[in-house]
Amino acid sequence: MELSDIEADLTSVLYTEEQIHDKIAEVARQVEADYAGREPLLVGVLKGAVMVMADFSRELKLAASMDWMAVSSYGSGTKSSGVVRILKDLDSDLHGRDVIIVEDIIDSGLTLSWLLENLQKRGAASVEIFALFRKPAAAKVAVDVRYVGFEIPNDFVIGYGLDYDEKYRNLRGVGVLAPHVYS
């Protein structure tokens, strides 16, 4: 689905499909240089990271394996607790592996902060993060993110994996959701 298909639901377009793909290619070149001669394990966090993972992994000119986790935050539907429950764990053994966590967005940072620590304890040789979007104004904890695509304002963004009530994930681009949709 194109951003133009849901124009009435958007306040603005943030990034087009082309801009996103250019950024992913830029990050892929950095990762290829940093991981030359190694075979990283890309860990995607369901469901938002599906689009980034699909495009980033195919852009990467490196042999890379792929695995997935699904997590959920504890606490009355909010993400404020920072305590995370694993809904689906990795199939892979992380011992000695170079792990790159692939995420769509860092909001408060609570999910990734927890995930980073959890994966580091599993004996990985290294654990780094690639997040396509980061909202600096929403940060509650500092997370050491090696690869960031775009820093964005603290708005309600949708598309390219990001949802509102499970909708809009299949948009090719990313936009700001109009308040009339969610208020």
Ligand code: PRP
């Ligand atoms: C989103 C996103 C991150 C998390 C970031 O996932 O994919 O995992 O929120 O937020 P935080 O920095 O405040 O922890 P969400 O829980 O919405 O699930 P989804 O990927 O299935 O949409």
